[in-house]
Amino acid sequence: MIYIGALLLVGSLVAIHEFGHFVAGRMMGVPIAVFSLGFGPRVAGFTWGETDVRLSLIPLGGYVLPAIEDEEDYLRLDVKARMLFSLGGPAANFLTAIFLIAMINGLSGNISAFQLLVAPVIQASEMFIFFIISIPMIFSQPQEVSSVVGMVSVGGQVMDAGLVAALKFAVIISLNLAIFNLLPLPPLDGGKIMLDTLEYLDPKLAKVYLPACVMGWVLLIGLMLYATANDIARLST
Numbered sequence: 115m116i117y118i119g120a121l122l123l124v125g126s127l128v129a130i131h132e133f134g135h136f137v138a139g140r141m142m143g144v145p146i147a148v149f150s151l152g153f154g155p156r157v158a159g160f161t162w163g164e165t166d167v168r169l170s171l172i173p174l175g176g177y178v179l180p181a182i183e184d185e186e187d188y189l190r191l192d193v194k195a196r197m198l199f200s201l202g203g204p205a206a207n208f209l210t211a212i213f214l215i216a217m218i219n220g221l222s223g224n225i226s227a228f229q230l231l232v233a234p235v236i237q238a239s240e241m242f243i244f245f246i247i248s249i250p251m252i253f254s255q256p257q258e259v260s261s262v263v264g265m266v267s268v269g270g271q272v273m274d275a276g277l278v279a280a281l282k283f284a285v286i287i288s289l290n291l292a293i294f295n296l297l298p299l300p301p302l303d304g305g306k307i308m309l310d311t312l313e314y315l316d317p318k319l320a321k322v323y324l325p326a327c328v329m330g331w332v333l334l335i336g337l338m339l340y341a342t343a344n345d346i347a348r349l350s351t
Contacts, residue, residue, distance in 0.1 A: 121173075123280065125151060127207065127288050128176050131295070134206025135178040135199060136165075142195035145181035152176060174338060178203075189323060193314045200303040200310070207292035211238045214285045221278055238289065245293050300330035 129151055139146050145164060150156075152170035159168030164181065180199075182188050188196070215234035219225075224233075296304035300323075309326060312319040 138202025147181035
């Protein structure tokens with residue numbers, strides 16, 4: 115049961131990330147065709163306005179798809195709107211981490227205005243910076259990279275330790291989701307922002323958008339498979 119709870123917790127943080135994209139897109143006037151938790155075939159869902167909100171078969175993340183016909187239609191959107199659309203997900207995860215830290219402080223008896231309103235921002239920012247500094251570990255210790263399988267496994271053990279421990283785990287996962295998605299690798303949010311910035315500086319560079327995303331998907335899928343295999347090997351020993 116605790117592992118189901120951990121899976122739901124991780125899934126909720128992914129949903130918050132995608133909802134951040136959804137809100138940012140709507141604020142920028144970008145119509146949203148699909149809001150999906152997971153990838154692959156549609157398993158269940160409902161229609162919310164013009165958006166198909168769905169649960170998809172492969173639980174390895176999620177995506178928000180603008181109502182466009184192809185890559186060229188996406189590139190016709192205002193470049194600044196695209197940047198803000200990409201930032202929406204990581205921003206939602208960062209704000210969620212702040213809120214969760216405020217909850218932890220409150221449950222720990224720290225109920226002053228500073229501990230509930232100011233300290234969470236400082237603590238989240240310090241953790242965010244620490245995790246960014248730790249990014250080189252991906253290259254120096256690739257065996258430590260974890261997939262959803264590993265996160266759920268660790269989360270199940272942590273959640274068994276109580277509510278505060280579960281909230282601390284949620285803070286770590288939420289901040290890591292923000293940072294991972296800000297890596298300058300297409301099709302991650304950071305990669306899209308990088309490509310949009312290059313296009314903003316020189317519109318001719320828009321032609322590299324599609325091949326860069328295709329190459330990025332290949333690398334990303336490879337990383338996911340590698341991390342999942344590592345987690346399964348660790349859990350089976």
